[in-house]
Amino acid sequence: MKEKLLVIVGPTAVGKTALSIEIAKKFHGEIISGDSMQVYQGMNIGTAKITEQEKEGIPHHMLDILDPAQPFSVADFQTLVQQYIQEIAIRGRQPIIAGGTGLYIQSVLYDYQFADSRRSAAYQQKIEQELEQNGLEYVYNRLKRVDPVQAEKIHPNNIRRLVRALEVYDRTGLTMTEYQARQSAEARYDFHIIGLQMERELLYQRINQRVDLMIENGLIEEVAQLLQKGYEGTQAMRGIGYKEIIPYVKGEQSLEEAVDTLKRNSRRFAKRQYTWFNNKMPVHWYEITPETSTVVFQNILTDLEGFYSFT
Template identity: 60%
Template sequence: MKQKVIAIVGPTAVGKTKLSIEIAKAYNGEIISGDSMQVYKGMDIGTAKIKKEEMHGVPHHMIDIKNPDEDFSVADFQHSVQKYIKEIASRDRLPIIVGGSGLYIQAVLKDYNFSSEKRDDALTKKLEKEMDTYGIKVLYDRLQKVDPIQADKIHPNNYRRVIRALEVYEKTGLTLSEFQAQQQGASHYDSLLIGLEMDRPLLYERINQRIDVMIEEGLLSEVKQLMDNGYENYQSMKAIGYKELVPYFHGETTLEEAVEILKRNSRRYAKRQYTWFKNKMEVNWYKITPLTINEKFNDILLDLAGFLKS
């Protein structure tokens, strides 16, 4: 029998963390963070990393395992999460993946083969020569035009990833996201995806409120500390919650403008999350409101009982 795995997905600020604790307590589970930015130490507030007191004794994994100057690719994420699933299952406990981008969750559950497209040395050298002649910005601008989804995930100075994404596109005619989606193999798992959703106006209001709380809790100090430690130009700092505030510290924008851009980008990201999960994955959606959340969580726990017995 395939190992059963639960994944809780949905936009930021919708209530995934609270639900994951309820499920873990009810079904002897351990939680794996599906957020690729929560792996970084010192990036706590901006990634909405769960606090110790919020864990209620439930073991959490994939948190604080990397320094902000270390790369962490979707292939790295896939390997690490699959390792934790195996370890949790060996303890006769239920693996629960919480949050994260659709591509990363899909890579784990659908077992993408990331090595199927070999490097083209001649094409790599050609792109590297262009970079040496015209600068990385020219290549990054090209990537933004042909594959804006990947460009949004890659720091403009991370020339290796920029070149790799362009190489895949020029060789296959597919964007890196499209190419990866075609490489998925048979899943090792019997997985159930639980999606939380709410009406857009209410969700956007919650996102705005969450960011106000982040500012109150010290997000500015967190970003400044990361910059002072020399992490400004690394991939980790391209995450939403960090890249929007860097210009403020350089005097390029006001704090009010930076926070509004952060709220706008967070709302847009939530919309993209919805679109991905609705179009790419089979998700069991539950619509919640602040008044119905406990009732919906009870429904989810009952539905899970049937899945886990099957």
């Protein structure tokens, strides 16, 4: 029998954390963070990491497990999360994934196979040398020749995705498009996905307010400390909430410009999150506002009784 798994998704600042706590309290759950940035130690404010007080005694996993200098891939995420799901289920508790991006969640639910396509530092260096010698257009055109479908999906300036697509092809003999098509369509778990959505202008207002609160709570100081420790060139510091603040800390931009950029990028990310889940995953959506959250949460708890009672 497949293990039951609840997933809570939705754009940033919509209320997923609060909902996950309520569900975990009622159904004896433990929460697995689906946020690939919250794995890093010392990156708390910019990732909106839950505090000990906010946890209300509910066990949380996938928080503060890596140094910011360590890389973290979707394959790493999948391995760790599936391990936590199994351990939680063995304890007789209910695993709940809260948050996360579409590909990361899909990799867990459908057991994507990454054994032959883990990132290679040597390959990354090889492509970077090729980029330096021949230019971005040359490397991008190579991807267009071997996998035109994937090339259409990748902006030429998105070097990380460009390198990844070429790496999969060079190391497996399959294009990224072929590789993704081979992934299993059968779910690994008996899962149920809840999505929270909010009217766009209201959501954007909440995102802007969250960014302002992050600044008040010490985001500038957090980024400065990470830079002082030598983390500027790491994968972790390319995350939203950090890359936008670095120019201000280094004196290259005004605080107003940096904050405006962070708000804009956060709003765009929220839109992409919603679009992905709405188009690609079987989400049960609930419309929410700050005024209706209590009623909506209660409706969700009632609806979940059927999911957890059915065996």
